[in-house]
Amino acid sequence: MxxxxxxxxxxxxxxxxxxxxxxxxxxxxxxxxxxxxxxxxxxxxxxxxxxxxxxxxxxxxxxxxxxxRENADRKRQWYEANAESQRAYFRRYYAENADAKREYARQWHAANPEKARAQAQRKRARKAAACVEDFTPAELFAAWEDAAIYDCYLCGLPFNEDDEVHLEHVVPISGGGTHEVANLLPAHARCNSMKHAADPLEAWQRVQRDTHGDAVAEARMRYMQAHTA
Missing domain, CATH: 3.30.60.130 (Wheat Germ Agglutinin (Isolectin 2); domain 1)
Structure with a gap:
């Protein structure tokens, strides 16, 4: 209209x-x-x-x-000024919420045994066909720091103190992606719930270019494609 x-x-x-x-x-x-x-x-x-x-x-x-696009320079300046606080936020968030997440998962599995079994079977089948890399949270954070990744890969905005953070396979395991550091990026929980059936790789590429420009987006794509190509 x-x-x-x-x-x-x-x-x-x-x-x-x-x-x-x-x-x-x-x-x-x-x-x-x-x-x-x-x-x-x-x-x-x-x-x-x-x-x-x-x-x-x-x-x-x-x-x-x-x-x-209109605020790319301002956002870059914010990232540079707040890099250390964002790193500290990631470490603190996962340390403080690890037990709560495990308890929520336990309660959900107890309340939904059939769904849990089906989910586990699908996960095992996907991982059996995917490349799986052993890594620690510290190694994951270090990789993000090296690539200056402190924002949500879906919306391009930084994380606030109250935000829930999800780890996302940019290329889904169901779509041939790998369970490796290079294929895992942080996302707001709200953004993750909103993306629905959208292709996550296309969403990530678009946000990176809109937010950081072609040069940074291409550098981050090379970082990820080293293991996901």
């Missing part, structure tokens, strides 16, 4: 979306392109009345890419 759409008016759009919710229709009008799309086209957001962000996923990605 164009800006001539009646949904371009914020009050009209809010009323329209409220009416859709009242009727139980799982759709809403995007606050940027004004197109009416299914909920599946919007990222989750608990603070919104319908539990979805106001911008559709395409508009949200475009807005983030634009912000990253």
């Amino acid at each position: 164009t800006s001539e759409s009646p949904l371009a008016d914020k009050k009209t759009r809010i009323a329209y979306n409220k009416e859709l919710r009242a009727k139980g229709v799982p759709a809403k009008a995007c606050g940027s392109c004004f197109a009416v799309k299914a909920f599946t086209q919007f990222n989750k957001c608990a603070s919104k009345p319908d539990g979805r962000m106001s911008k559709c996923r395409d508009c949200h990605r475009a807005a983030m890419a634009k912000w990253n």
Whole structure:
């Protein structure tokens, strides 16, 4: 839709979306392109009345890419000034949350035994066909430090004190990736839950170029491709 759409008016759009919710229709009008799309086209957001962000996923990605391009220099300066605090954050986060993560996994396995067994079987099958490298958390952090990787590989933004961090196989094991240091990168938990079926390697390449420029993106690709090609 164009800006001539009646949904371009914020009050009209809010009323329209409220009416859709009242009727139980799982759709809403995007606050940027004004197109009416299914909920599946919007990222989750608990603070919104319908539990979805106001911008559709395409508009949200475009807005983030634009912000990253316009703020690339400022972000690089921030990384340089806060490199040590980011390293300390990673070490502290994993040290403080290791027990909680293990307990959550134990409770989930106890409550979902059939799913847990199926998940374990799939994981064993994938790892049997993949290259698996033994490494310690310290070796993983050291590799990230050498490559100056302190940001979320999916959105390109730094981690805050309250952020939950996920380790991601950039090339999924199910897609032929390896369980090696070079194929593991940090991601916000919220970004990981939002990527759905998007190709993670393409998402990572796009974010790196938008955030850091071609030269840094190409250097990081060479780092990863040394083991994942």
